[in-house]
Amino acid sequence: MMMEGAFSRFEHEGWERVADKYDSVWSSLTRQFIPCLINDAKVSAGMSVLDVACGPGYVSAAVKKLGAVPKGVDFSGNMIAVARAMLPDISFVQGDAQHLPFEDASFDRVLVNFGLLHVSDPEKACAEASRVLKSSGRFGFTVWAGPEENPGAKIVNDAIEAHADLNVGLPEGPPHYLYGERQECRTVLEQTGFDGSSMSYETHTVEWRLPTASYFFEAERDAAVRTAGLLARQSPERLEAIRTAIEKGIEQYAKGNEFVIPMAAHVVVVSKS
Numbered sequence: 511m512m513m514e515g516a517f518s519r520f521e522h523e524g525w526e527r528v529a530d531k532y533d534s535v536w537s538s539l540t541r542q543f544i545p546c547l548i549n550d551a552k553v554s555a556g557m558s559v560l561d562v563a564c565g566p567g568y569v570s571a572a573v574k575k576l577g578a579v580p581k582g583v584d585f586s587g588n589m590i591a592v593a594r595a596m597l598p599d600i601s602f603v604q605g606d607a608q609h610l611p612f613e614d615a616s617f618d619r620v621l622v623n624f625g626l627l628h629v630s631d632p633e634k635a636c637a638e639a640s641r642v643l644k645s646s647g648r649f650g651f652t653v654w655a656g657p658e659e660n661p662g663a664k665i666v667n668d669a670i671e672a673h674a675d676l677n678v679g680l681p682e683g684p685p686h687y688l689y690g691e692r693q694e695c696r697t698v699l700e701q702t703g704f705d706g707s708s709m710s711y712e713t714h715t716v717e718w719r720l721p722t723a724s725y726f727f728e729a730e731r732d733a734a735v736r737t738a739g740l741l742a743r744q745s746p747e748r749l750e751a752i753r754t755a756i757e758k759g760i761e762q763y764a765k766g767n768e769f770v771i772p773m774a775a776h777v778v779v780v781s782k783s
């Protein structure tokens with residue numbers, strides 16, 4: 511798939527590279543927010559649901575269990591191949607969240623689980639969600655909460671702030687904690703075709719259970735895209751300092767023979783205006 515712009519190309523190459531590792535590394539975290547997302551979005555049987563930036567298709571699988579009719583879209587061909595292999599009964603198509611390959615007013619719900627911060631123009635993705643929604647449709651998405659209310663993110667954030675060289679020529683993308691402010695989020699949604707007064711904005715915290723203190727660092731290094739790009743451009747000394755700082759942070763959450771990390775995200779749902 512042809513991608514315009516340095517950030518989109520960087521993201522696209524990155525997701526193509528990690529697609530086969532994503533499920534084993536991240537699903538234990540990102541899936542945990544889906545019950546809240548589909549509950550707040552009031553998904554019910556018979557509805558048509560578009561799962562944008564679907565990855566391996568977790569949202570699609572969850573709404574299908576409710577009797578809804580999902581369709582997944584992701585710009586990574588390798589992710590789409592993983593989704594089709596895992597869920598052969600669900601329709602998955604390759605496409606960009608900023609130019610959805612669907613007609614206007616096609617879906618009852620559009621859901622995006624941890625996709626918007628990977629898109630070079632998240633506002634365009636919101637406007638596209640609005641375009642493909644039916645008139646009474648709802649748009650729901652998750653974004654990571656910032657370090658001050660997200661202990662797991664704080665561990666990684668603090669380690670990077672303390673030890674990383676940030677001037678390594680990574681293409682600029684949206685903020686890591688996109689739409690972290692309720693009012694800012696509402697304003698963007700009002701400008702992209704939604705009824706701000708209908709917005710629900712809930713901060714939801716889950717427990718991510720990790721088998722080792724090095725899991726989080728290795729996940730970021732080996733199976734992520736933006737942080738992986740930053741880590742790949744560090745000197746060996748800086749990389750080691752980041753690894754040690756993250757491991758120390760994780761060790762504070764030891765419980766029995768695992769590490770239980772609180773991870774928080776904002777779950778946002780809004781109706782088309």
Ligand SMILES: C[S@@+](CC[C@H](N)C(=O)[O-])C[C@H]1O[C@@H](n2cnc3c(N)ncnc32)[C@H](O)[C@@H]1O
Pocket residue numbers: 521525536537540541562563564565566567568569583584585586589605606607608622623624625628629630
């Ligand atoms: C963090 S993963 C989320 C996957 C899945 N939704 C989940 O719940 O775990 C981000 C996904 O966004 C996709 N993505 C990033 N930018 C995209 C874009 N512009 N259009 C469509 N998909 C995109 C990536 O290929 C990747 O599968």
